[in-house]
């Protein structure tokens with residue numbers, strides 16, 4: 001007998017094993033394909049609604065006045081100028097007389113504004129709409145296509161600092177409230193409008209903190225808070241033709257970690273093998289090499305699961321079968337920085353300093369590492385990870401400042417449906433999905449006074465619009481403002 005015609009026993013076992021693996025793979029792919037073919041859209045069906053009567057041109061005029069007041073949160077809080085904020089308050093009083101006659105209004109933390117509008121049903125939990133009146137500074141007005149505080153209209157847009165972030169939302173909320181009052185509509189639920197004046201101070205602001213404290217002290221337990229978030233994205237999701245609005249259930253946390261090396265100095269003619277700069281550089285290289293692992297768990301997985309049924313092509317097969325493809329998907333997303341940030345805690349070495357003179361050994365070298373923390377990771381865990389990566393007792397690793405990921409809100413809650421419905425009533429072509437907001441906003445301060453905290457901006461943005469936030473040529477499409485007003489109107493009228 002020759003081995004060519006009759007397989008040896010071990011070969012037979014291997015063959016049988018391979019066939020088993022192939023069969024299992026076939027079954028898994030079969031299940032995946034069936035899943036993809038039977039998957040259904042999770043989007044809410046909506047009907048036409050009666051829009052609030054608003055003169056859109058006049059509303060744009062009021063927003064333009066708001067943009068022309070430079071309510072700047074300066075880089076250094078000591079440079080704060082209160083005058084524009086006082087003008088801004090006066091503009092609101094002039095622009096929205098019914099709101100100021102019929103709602104209770106309080107000035108909190110000097111320049112923030114909190115309004116209370118008694119709802120028809122005293123037993124229903126109130127809702128909180130927030131926005132901020134301050135804007136980031138403009139470093140070089142000359143590079144803008146239109147001056148940042150002129151509110152010029154051109155090419156179908158209103159140009160200016162604050163149009164997107166966040167005066168557009170603030171003014172749209174008040175337009176909706178004013179229109180409801182004019183039409184004699186009382187909101188079913190009590191509505192709080194909380195407008196902070198220092199959101200852009202990057203964590204040192206007090207406006208939202210103090211308003212949340214006041215609400216807490218008064219026993220307010222709101223059904224939800226809606227704050228700014230990602231806009232309605234156009235073309236940002238692959239394999240989806242429609243715009244996608246991602247309602248932020250939470251936001252990324254953050255941690256800034258300091259690495260310090262301190263050594264005895266001396267003349268550079270007789271140096272040790274490594275100076276403080278060399279030791280620090282090696283530590284920084286290790287921190288960059290040992291990135292935190294990626295994971296699809298958390299709100300981003302919910303985004304994919306909700307958008308999956310709306311996709312086409314091979315990506316639909318992947319997104320509707322994350323039970324099978326999550327590891328492949330995670331690896332694919334980690335391959336590019338823009339998508340990697342949605343599946344892992346990011347690491348960015350942002351500052352390095354050390355040494356004073358070419359012929360003097362440095363006694364001290366210092367680096368700062370900035371992390372944006374993904375759902376599932378913690379500040380404490382990130383510090384431990386960096387300490388492990390550095391793995392050198394000569395490098396001191398210290399947390400400078402850290403915020404954990406705020407509580408993750410529920411995408412199944414009725415309040416989520418309220419917001420999703422309002423958005424689709426106004427923009428029926430838009431897909432709505434839960435997700436994680438990748439920036440930070442005032443929303444996190446309200447976690448203690450509301451069951452759910454959501455983040456969403458109700459205007460459309462493309463990939464090209466993303467750098468306009470805090471950048472140059474911030475602008476809002478004129479034809480979208482009416483939709484924003486109606487969106488907030490639908491929310492305040494929701495049961």
Ligand SMILES: [Zn+2]
Pocket residue numbers: 132165166199228441
């Ligand atoms: Zn903002």
